[in-house]
Amino acid sequence: MHPCSPGRGPGRPPRTATVVGSGPNGLAAALVLARSGVEVTVVEAASGAGGGLRSTTDSSGVLHDRCATTFPLAQPSPFLRLFGPSLTGRGLRFATAPLDAVHVLDNRRSAALHTSVAQTASGLPGRDGAVWKATFGPLAERAGTVTGEFLRPVVHLPRHPPVFVGFGVQAGLPATLSTRRFRSPEARALFTGVAAHAFTPLDMPASSAAGMMLTVAGHSAGWPVAVGGSQTVADALVRHLRALGGTVVTDTPVTDPGQVADADIVMLDTSPEAAAKILGDRLPGHVARTWRRFRRGPAVAVVNCVVEGGVPWSGHPAETAGQAVTVHLGGTAEQVAVAERECWSGRLPEHPFTLVGQPWLADPSRSVVRDGRALHPVWAYSHVPAGWEGTPRQTFDLVTEQIERAAPGFRDRVTAWTASPPSAVASHNPNNADGDIAGGASHLPQLVARPRLLHPYDTGVPGVYLCSSSTAPGGGVHFMCGMNAAERALRGPVSGRSAAHR
Ligand SMILES: Cc1cc2nc3c(=O)[nH]c(=O)nc-3n(C[C@H](O)[C@H](O)[C@H](O)COP(=O)(O)OP(=O)(O)OC[C@H]3O[C@@H](n4cnc5c(N)ncnc54)[C@H](O)[C@@H]3O)c2cc1C
Known part of the structure; x- marks a missing residue:
C-alpha cells in the first residue's frame, strides 16, 4: 500500500x-x-547500521566512537526499561568510570560529578554541597519517573504531577539563573557545563533543561559507555530486530x-x-x-586521537580529570555562557566550550599496548558556530588548544588523529546538517x-x-x-x- x-x-x-x-x-x-x-x-x-552509534578500530587497534560515547540518558529511558533485558542478552553492556564528569575551571579548580549525589555534594565547597543535594537528591530518587515524564513531548497530561511540576519549574529556568543557587564557582561551573550539552545560550529560558535531565539521570545510573564501543548498542538493537523478524538493508x-x-x-x-x-x-x-x-543549532568540531599514556591533566584538577569519562573545558560558568552565546550568534569564541571523552577509563578494552606503550582513544569536540568552515588541521588545532590549556604537552602524546569540521560531521550523516548533532x-x-x-x-x-x-x-x-x-x-x-x- x-x-x-x-x-x-x-x-x-x-x-x-x-x-x-x-x-x-x-x-x-x-x-x-x-x-x-x-x-x-x-x-x-550508510554502509552500516547505527547512525550516531558508529565505532571503528584504527590501524593501531585502538577503538574509537565516531559520534556518541557516553549514555547518561540510555539506562533511565523507558525504552531500555522495556527492551534492556533482551538487549543485554544480545551483547549490550554498559560500564562507568570512577567519575562521570569533571569540569575544569583553571589549573587550580575543578568540580566532579559522581554517580552518587552525596559524593558529588561532599566535593563542593561550603554550603553548595547541601544545595546540590537538596536540588538533585529527591529528583534522582525518582529518576525513572522524571525520564518517563520528560523523555516525551513536553505538552502532555502528566502522570505524576508533583514530579512534573517540581522538575519542570527548575528546567524552565535560564541556566544562568539556576546557578545562582550556588555560591562557589565550582558548583556553578559544574551545572553550567552539563547544561551546555544543549548548545543553547545559557541565559535563555529553559536552558537548564538539559542540565537538569543529564544530572538527574547521571545520579541514577551514571554516565556510562558501551563496553566494546557504541556500535555494540546498534548491533544489539539490530540482532534483536532480526530475532523479531525484521530486516536491515544498508547502502x-x-x-x-x-x-x-x-x-x-x-x-x-x-x-x-x-x-x-x-x-x-x-x-x-x-x-x-x-x-x-x-x-x-550550533555545530561541533570533532577530533579522535590516539594518545600515548592518556591526557596529561595538570595542576590540581589532574586528580579528578584523570578519572572522569567526560571532562568539560571552558572555564567558569560565566566564561562558558559567553562562549555559548557567541556560537549561537555565529561567532567562533576564543575558547569554545569543549568536551573531552576518555572512554577507556570505563572500558579498558578500547586501548592497546604496543611496544610497551599504552595507547588510548581520546575523543573531543568543541562547540562552534553552525557551518564553521575550518579544515581538518584547523579543527585539530582548535580542539587540542583547549585541551592543552588544561593539559600542557597533550599534543606531544598524540600518535595519530582524525579531525572532522562541521562539513565532515554533516557529510557522514545527513541528519547532522551544518555540523549540528542535536537534530x-x-x-x-x-x-x-x-x-x-x-x-x-x-x-x-x-x-x-x-x-x-x-x-x-x-x-x-x-x-x-x-x-x-x-x-x-x-x-x-x-x-x-x-x-x-x-
Ligand atoms: C560527534 C558526535 C558526538 C555525540 N556524542 C553524544 C554522546 O556522547 N551522547 C549522546 O547521548 N549523544 C551524542 N551524540 C548525539 C547522538 O549521536 C544523536 O542524538 C543520536 O544519534 C540521534 O539519533 P537518531 O536516530 O535521531 O539519528 P542518527 O543517529 O543521526 O541516525 C540517522 C540515520 O539515518 C540515516 N539516514 C538519514 N537520512 C537517510 C535517508 N534519506 N535514507 C537512508 N538513511 C538515511 C543516516 O545515515 C543515519 O544512519 C553525538 C553525536 C555526534 C555526531
Whole structure:
C-alpha cells in the first residue's frame, strides 16, 4: 500500500513498516513496531547500521566512537526499561568510570560529578554541597519517573504531577539563573557545563533543561559507555530486530517515496528537511511551512586521537580529570555562557566550550599496548558556530588548544588523529546538517514544538511519521523519539489537519 495515499483502513492493524535510517531512534522505532507484530524493514544510507552509534578500530587497534560515547540518558529511558533485558542478552553492556564528569575551571579548580549525589555534594565547597543535594537528591530518587515524564513531548497530561511540576519549574529556568543557587564557582561551573550539552545560550529560558535531565539521570545510573564501543548498542538493537523478524538493508539512501511505497507505516529517522524532500508535494503545506521554520543549532568540531599514556591533566584538577569519562573545558560558568552565546550568534569564541571523552577509563578494552606503550582513544569536540568552515588541521588545532590549556604537552602524546569540521560531521550523516548533532536547536520554542506543536511525529501524510532527534524529546541517545513515534504510528495513521484533508 502506498504510504502517501490514505493508509490502512480503519480497524486493520498495520502489517508492514519501513524505517528510513538506522540511528538509535530508527532502530528503537523498528523494535517497538516489530514487537507489536509488524514486519519491519530498516533502510539505511550508510554502509552500516547505527547512525550516531558508529565505532571503528584504527590501524593501531585502538577503538574509537565516531559520534556518541557516553549514555547518561540510555539506562533511565523507558525504552531500555522495556527492551534492556533482551538487549543485554544480545551483547549490550554498559560500564562507568570512577567519575562521570569533571569540569575544569583553571589549573587550580575543578568540580566532579559522581554517580552518587552525596559524593558529588561532599566535593563542593561550603554550603553548595547541601544545595546540590537538596536540588538533585529527591529528583534522582525518582529518576525513572522524571525520564518517563520528560523523555516525551513536553505538552502532555502528566502522570505524576508533583514530579512534573517540581522538575519542570527548575528546567524552565535560564541556566544562568539556576546557578545562582550556588555560591562557589565550582558548583556553578559544574551545572553550567552539563547544561551546555544543549548548545543553547545559557541565559535563555529553559536552558537548564538539559542540565537538569543529564544530572538527574547521571545520579541514577551514571554516565556510562558501551563496553566494546557504541556500535555494540546498534548491533544489539539490530540482532534483536532480526530475532523479531525484521530486516536491515544498508547502502540505500532513500530519496523518493516510491522506495517506501509498499509499507503500511513509514518511519523517517531523518531531518525534517530530508523528510520534506522524500515526501515532495505530498507534504501538506502547513507542515512544510512549520518544518521550514525549524531552526538548526550550533555545530561541533570533532577530533579522535590516539594518545600515548592518556591526557596529561595538570595542576590540581589532574586528580579528578584523570578519572572522569567526560571532562568539560571552558572555564567558569560565566566564561562558558559567553562562549555559548557567541556560537549561537555565529561567532567562533576564543575558547569554545569543549568536551573531552576518555572512554577507556570505563572500558579498558578500547586501548592497546604496543611496544610497551599504552595507547588510548581520546575523543573531543568543541562547540562552534553552525557551518564553521575550518579544515581538518584547523579543527585539530582548535580542539587540542583547549585541551592543552588544561593539559600542557597533550599534543606531544598524540600518535595519530582524525579531525572532522562541521562539513565532515554533516557529510557522514545527513541528519547532522551544518555540523549540528542535536537534530536542531533546543531552545524553548523547539523544546515545546519539536518540530511541531501537538503533532511532533506526524508528517500530515497518512501512515508516515518522523522519528529522529528532530522530534520530541530531542537529541542524545535515549531512543525515545523512535519509541514515542512508533507508539503514535501504532495508534493510527491519520493526524490532525491531514485527517480533515482526506
Ligand atoms: C560527534 C558526535 C558526538 C555525540 N556524542 C553524544 C554522546 O556522547 N551522547 C549522546 O547521548 N549523544 C551524542 N551524540 C548525539 C547522538 O549521536 C544523536 O542524538 C543520536 O544519534 C540521534 O539519533 P537518531 O536516530 O535521531 O539519528 P542518527 O543517529 O543521526 O541516525 C540517522 C540515520 O539515518 C540515516 N539516514 C538519514 N537520512 C537517510 C535517508 N534519506 N535514507 C537512508 N538513511 C538515511 C543516516 O545515515 C543515519 O544512519 C553525538 C553525536 C555526534 C555526531
